[in-house]
Structure formats: structure tokens, C-alpha cells
Amino acid sequence: MNRDQISAASTSAVVISLVIAISAINPLSVNIIVPALTNMADGLGTDFGTVQLTLSSYLFATAIAQLIHGPLSDKFGRRPIILMGITIYVLASILCVAAASIWVVIAGRILQGFGAAAGFALGRAIVRDLYEREKAASMLGYVTMGFSTVPMIAPLIGGLISDHLGWRLIFVFVGVVGFLLLVAVYFALPETRRPMAEGQTRPGFFQSFRILSRIPAFWAYTLNLGFTVAGFFTFLGGTPFIATTLFGMTGTEYGIYYAFVPIGYFVGNWITAALAARLGIGVMIRSGNLVALVGAIGSIFLLASDWQSPFALFAPMYLVGLGYGLSLASCTAGAVSVRPVLAGAASGIAGSMQMGFGAMATVIVGALLSLTQSAMPMPILLTVLSVMGVAAGIWSRTART
Numbered sequence: 001m002n003r004d005q006i007s008a009a010s011t012s013a014v015v016i017s018l019v020i021a022i023s024a025i026n027p028l029s030v031n032i033i034v035p036a037l038t039n040m041a042d043g044l045g046t047d048f049g050t051v052q053l054t055l056s057s058y059l060f061a062t063a064i065a066q067l068i069h070g071p072l073s074d075k076f077g078r079r080p081i082i083l084m085g086i087t088i089y090v091l092a093s094i095l096c097v098a099a100a101s102i103w104v105v106i107a108g109r110i111l112q113g114f115g116a117a118a119g120f121a122l123g124r125a126i127v128r129d130l131y132e133r134e135k136a137a138s139m140l141g142y143v144t145m146g147f148s149t150v151p152m153i154a155p156l157i158g159g160l161i162s163d164h165l166g167w168r169l170i171f172v173f174v175g176v177v178g179f180l181l182l183v184a185v186y187f188a189l190p191e192t193r194r195p196m197a198e199g200q201t202r203p204g205f206f207q208s209f210r211i212l213s214r215i216p217a218f219w220a221y222t223l224n225l226g227f228t229v230a231g232f233f234t235f236l237g238g239t240p241f242i243a244t245t246l247f248g249m250t251g252t253e254y255g256i257y258y259a260f261v262p263i264g265y266f267v268g269n270w271i272t273a274a275l276a277a278r279l280g281i282g283v284m285i286r287s288g289n290l291v292a293l294v295g296a297i298g299s300i301f302l303l304a305s306d307w308q309s310p311f312a313l314f315a316p317m318y319l320v321g322l323g324y325g326l327s328l329a330s331c332t333a334g335a336v337s338v339r340p341v342l343a344g345a346a347s348g349i350a351g352s353m354q355m356g357f358g359a360m361a362t363v364i365v366g367a368l369l370s371l372t373q374s375a376m377p378m379p380i381l382l383t384v385l386s387v388m389g390v391a392a393g394i395w396s397r398t399a400r401t
Helices: 003-031 034-044 053-076 078-098 102-130 133-147 149-164 168-188 205-213 216-246 251-258 262-279 281-304 310-337 340-372 377-398
Strands: none
Touching: 003 053, 003 078, 003 102, 003 133, 003 149, 003 168, 034 053, 034 102, 034 149, 034 216, 034 251, 053 078, 053 102, 053 205, 053 216, 053 340, 078 102, 078 168, 102 133, 102 168, 102 310, 102 340, 133 149, 133 262, 133 281, 133 310, 149 168, 149 251, 149 262, 205 216, 205 340, 216 251, 216 281, 216 310, 216 340, 216 377, 251 310, 262 281, 262 310, 281 310, 281 377, 310 340, 310 377, 340 377
16 A cells, blocks of 8 residues: 555545544434433423423424535535534533523524534535445445444433433533534544536535435435434434333433443444445345334334333344344435435435434324323334335335436
8 A cells, every 4th residue: 555545544534533423413412311301301390291392303403404504515515514513513502501491402402403413414425425325335334333332322421410410511511522523623624525527517505406306216215214213213202201201210220221222223334334335225225124123013012011121112122223224324325326416415305304204203202102101102103114114115126316
């Protein structure tokens, strides 16, 4: 390997490391507050349904923001949009620390979601800038494997901080993390947006949406992403109520058990990183969808048995997480590859659908759990979404590109 090759490999490693970091800020922000929701409700004098809006509002903001960040990054570049987003995220974290009411926290979470969406959406576009489709799926597997460790530890960190220092210190923690990331991006992230061929012009904001909306394969991949992520957020939004209210677990206990759930997701992404370039994204997507469906059905049987054990609640999600790890990176690579010059817009739309579906899932499962005071709505909704994911995966096999 000559000096130029070594330099290129070193630069690529730095960029991929930063992609992992800017992508990880989103799952960190989502997962770290989940064990603190009950304490937050008590501290601000509100109910669980209202405090859960700190989760769903964040997800809706992330969904909408990606529709903005993606096309803007195609026009102005990835780097300035990411810097702007992280800056907003840090300022929003400060607002949450100082909040005197739940509604100020919700406003801060909306701004946090808007800011974090830049890294979440554009990290995938950066990978597509650097690699072709099958290789991009493999690299996204490595990227996702890297930041999937965050959901393993974030609930435990959030539970410990909330139980011993108070929920406000969670926002101090994420604000410091955001500031350090802002410094790293400013000094180390180069611009990766691909130049246009001579004589070509970049599609405008709305033209990008029109072009992508007419490609069936894009919608097949994107819907698969949406249903899959909605399944994850069904679990994320439902388990705090089931664990603390129905099973009597503390926030710290929830964080410890939840820390093992992303192991399946980590393993699935490791398999994707190793095999996607050889087997192709279609095989990975359909295999992952089927594995996740088996796990969702298993969840119905365990929770229907009235076995009020953390094992009954968390064990099926190991299998579901494995399926998600097999399919998500390949779905993402497929969505951002239908028109490489529109990778930013495609990533924004796909990410928006992911977060939008996830936000709706948290609202639906929260309402159903509160209404029924039973654990069963969560696995049933998870299974329905898994079936829809299987259908979208089958469609992606024949959809026109």
C-alpha cells in the first residue's frame, strides 16, 4: 500500500468514525430519557401520557427535519447542514435543563430532534457518497454496528442519572456530548457530496421529491424501513409502562435488561457487514424481515402467558433485533441508491418515514396500553408491523428502479 492509499484509508476511517458519532446522537437522545419518563412526570407534576410526548414529539421533529436537511445537503453540501444541526441540538439541550414545565421540555425536545436529524439523515448520504450500492450496504452495516452500541448503554446511563442525580442532568450529559461532537465535526469532517457532471444541474428542493416519488423501488425500500423502525419504537414506547407499571421494575433495572436487547441488532449488522456485498441487499432484507416476524409472534405467546418476568418482555426482542440488523442497512442502501445524485434527499425522505412511523407507533401503543392496562397491545402491534415489513420486502424484489 503506497502513501496515497494509506492517506485515503486513514481519511475514510476518520469519516466513517464521525458518521457513526453523528448518527449515534439520535439513538442516544431517544433511549437515554426512556427510563426517566416516570421521574420526569413526577418532577414536573404531570401524567405519563403527557410526558411521553417528549419521546413522540422528538420523533415527529426528526421526521420532518430530515425532509429539509436531505435536499439542502444535496444543494449546499453535507458539512454545513450537519454543523448547523448539532449547534441547534446543543442549544436545545440547554433549554431542557432550564425548563420549568413539561411543555418547555417538549419544545426543547422538538428542537433537539430537528438538530439531531441532520447527522442521522446525512450520515447515510455520506456513506453513499463514498461507496457504491452493495458496498454501501456493507459499510452501513459497520456504521450501524458501531452506533448500535449506544442503545445498549443509553438506557442504563439514563436510569442511573435519573435515579441518583435527577432527570435534568440527563440533558446536561447529552448537551456536553453534542458540544464535543460539534468540535470534532468542525475540525475533521470533509465535504463528501459528489460533484455534478459537466453540463448537469442539481435538481431543486421540490424537484428532488418529484423524481424520487415516481420510483416504485424507492417506496418499497422506504416503506420497509418505516414498518421496521415503527416496530422498534412500538417496543421502545411500550416497555417503560409495562416494565414499571405492570411489572414493578425501577428505571435502573429497566436500563440493565434493555441493555441486552440491542445485542441481536449488533449481531445482525455484523452479519450484514460481512455478507451484504456478496449475497446482495435483497437476500439480507427478506431474511431480516422473516426473522423479525418470528420474534414478534414469539412475543405474543410469552406475554399472553401472563408470565410477568423481564425475560418474557425482553427475550423476544433479541430475535426481532437480529432481524432488524439484517434488513435495515440494506433497505437504507437500496433507498439512497436509486438515484445517487439525490442521496441526500432520498436519505431525508427515508429517514423521515422511519421517524414518522416510529412516532405514530409510540403514540398508538401508549394510548392502547393506558386504555387496556395490559401488555398485549405491544406485541400485537409489533406483529402487524412485521407482517407489513415482509410485504414491503417482497415488493422490493420486483419494484421498478
